[in-house]
Amino acid sequence: MVDAKAIKDRVSKKISTTKSKISAHVSAHKHCRICGVNIDHKLEVRVCKDPDCIEKLEKTERNDKVMRIMFFVFVLIFFGPLLLSSVGLLG
Numbered sequence: 160m161v162d163a164k165a166i167k168d169r170v171s172k173k174i175s176t177t178k179s180k181i182s183a184h185v186s187a188h189k190h191c192r193i194c195g196v197n198i199d200h201k202l203e204v205r206v207c208k209d210p211d212c213i214e215k216l217e218k219t220e221r222n223d224k225v226m227r228i229m230f231f232v233f234v235l236i237f238f239g240p241l242l243l244s245s246v247g248l249l250g
Contacts, residue, residue, distance in 0.1 A: 192216065
């Protein structure tokens with residue numbers, strides 16, 4: 160019969176030793192969201208100092224903001240009349 164607990168223990172030990180070997184060789188870091196270059200892990204914004212990356216991030220954030228507003232407007236246009244008619248305010 161197979162001892163599942165023993166197999167599970169051996170696999171978890173193997174995983175933990177592999178993780179410790181990897182973490183010993185790799186320092187803590189993050190990657191730029193735009194170009195993927197290694198950056199300091201203490202930076203709050205995940206973008207390197209390259210002006211192109213900063214510009215692309217700002218453009219992406221503006222687009223995200225517009226999309227959130229458009230989604231909210233769409234939801235109001237679509238569900239507003241449904242809610243008003245269910246309450247009885249719309250004929």
